Amino acid sequence: MREYETVICVRTDLDEAEQEKEVRTITDLITDKGGDIVMVDPWGRRRLAYEVDKHNEGVYTLVRYHGTNEILNELERRFRINENLLRHLTVVAEGPLPSPEAEGERGAESAGEAGDDDDSADQAD
Template identity: 25%
Template structure:
């Protein structure tokens, strides 16, 4: 089992219910194929750096999960079939990235913060 981080950019015309349904669809897909969800972080509606399919905003969602190495190809096929997905990116996380993300979620200082002078 490898650790991955998935960033999904969805079309901005989705309702809140549709967005939650899309999240559930893909988290269930990960679990059904032998993976486990570590963390789900919906970022919400953000501006895009450049237009995608004539859209200047999109809904962002970040998912951290563990899955077998052959799983990502199945997931990629599902994303390419879905009209709601504008872009996606899967990143392999090493043990240091997993530890960093866990510390960040708990609010533990990671050493990258700048000192604030009083």
């Protein structure tokens, strides 16, 4: 089985229980078809880049899982007919998820490298 990431964007006019039900429906489908859920990461309410079906915001959730083509095909079919989903995207996951601590350290190192412009060593007399 390959590892996939699916991001869904649910309408904001649904109450929280209905939004969670949409995510639970996806995770239940994956596990019922023999897949394994690696992680469910709710990103929360975000502004859309452009209006979709008269909505300016959506509630995003990332689901990372191991699955088969059968699972992907069934998810895509259900996404297309589900009016509560504004958008969805599924990609093959590449490598492990970076930890938030590692991201912060990497960003600090990059900032230090970019700000390290000591021209005194570069000048020849």
